[in-house]
Amino acid sequence: MALKIWLDDKLVDEADAKISVFDHGLLYGDGVFEGIRVYSSRVFEMEAHIKRLCESAKAIRLEIPMKRDELIKAVEKTVEANGVIDGYIRLVITRGTGSLGLNPFTCENSTIFIIADNIQLYPEELYEKGMKVISATTVRNHPLAIPPQVKSLNYLNNILAKIEALDVNVPEAIMYNHEGYVAEATGDNVFIVKDGVIYTPPVEAGALSGITRGIVIRLAGEAKLKVVEKNLTRFDLYVCDEFFLTGTAAEVIGVVEIDGRIIGDGRPGAYTCLMRKKFFKYAHGKSK
Numbered sequence: 138m139a140l141k142i143w144l145d146d147k148l149v150d151e152a153d154a155k156i157s158v159f160d161h162g163l164l165y166g167d168g169v170f171e172g173i174r175v176y177s178s179r180v181f182e183m184e185a186h187i188k189r190l191c192e193s194a195k196a197i198r199l200e201i202p203m204k205r206d207e208l209i210k211a212v213e214k215t216v217e218a219n220g221v222i223d224g225y226i227r228l229v230i231t232r233g234t235g236s237l238g239l240n241p242f243t244c245e246n247s248t249i250f251i252i253a254d255n256i257q258l259y260p261e262e263l264y265e266k267g268m269k270v271i272s273a274t275t276v277r278n279h280p281l282a283i284p285p286q287v288k289s290l291n292y293l294n295n296i297l298a299k300i301e302a303l304d305v306n307v308p309e310a311i312m313y314n315h316e317g318y319v320a321e322a323t324g325d326n327v328f329i330v331k332d333g334v335i336y337t338p339p340v341e342a343g344a345l346s347g348i349t350r351g352i353v354i355r356l357a358g359e360a361k362l363k364v365v366e367k368n369l370t371r372f373d374l375y376v377c378d379e380f381f382l383t384g385t386a387a388e389v390i391g392v393v394e395i396d397g398r399i400i401g402d403g404r405p406g407a408y409t410c411l412m413r414k415k416f417f418k419y420a421h422g423k424s425k
């Protein structure tokens with residue numbers, strides 16, 4: 138069935154959801170976006186996503202032409218119009234249509250579009266068995282370049298690392314920052330477990346401040362598990378007891394091998410399974 142897409146100020150048919158070839162989102166990757174889940178017809182962590190979107194926009198001096206409440210309503214209307222029960226929302230704001238040339242101020246109005254559709258998760262088997270990853274040679278964006286906390290439309294940095302993974306038939310790559318510390322995966326945040334403590338790199342290491350990451354840290358704390366944010370090296374990943382990734386699409390997924398080193402006993406470990414279960418329960422129980 139054709140989707141209804143929110144475009145600028147209204148819902149339109151998928152076939153009519155078109156933007157200009159002069160849109161700077163397309164010409165320069167000039168814009169920001171969010172990927173949001175819908176669980177049981179409810180938009181998951183809407184406030185947190187809108188906050189991150191607004192901060193991304195502020196960092197790149199992009200004005201969002203809708204008020205916060207209007208934005209939330211537009212998202213909800215799009216979900217409703219498409220009858221999405223369990224799905225995924227892509228909320229995109231571009232600099233808008235302007236002239237050729239970098240100058241963003243030639244774009245008078247930003248373009249907003251919202252897609253609500255089904256989601257393609259990793260296959261169930263990958264959750265049961267865990268995934269293999271590699272260390273990418275592509276270094277995560279330097280914080281003085283595009284700040285990694287900005288969820289911008291320019292994902293080439295991560296795409297190049299993803300290509301490295303796909304070239305060797307693994308689904309994900311771990312990216313390191315310019316100092317050699319673990320930053321994140323190409324579309325997910327990194328967690329490891331060592332001697333009963335859960336570790337994750339601080340956002341300043343070059344990660345997106347993942348909404349799932351934040352929830353997992355909180356849920357682990359509530360379960361009286363020790364979580365420490367600290368810089369991690371490639372060695373730390375090689376010798377950890379457990380390894381998992383978190384993200385809106387992936388939720389919580391175990392990693393069982395990196396660069397040919399087997400993690401633990403080669404299966405998703407107890408902490409990983411516990412956090413996956415806790416996250417699932419939280420997402421399906423409370424989705425606002």
Ligand code: PMP
Nearest residue numbers: 324325326345347348349384385
């Ligand atoms: N890092 C990157 C680069 C991402 O694109 C994402 C989102 N897919 C994440 C981490 C995870 O963030 P969240 O939990 O908010 O989806």
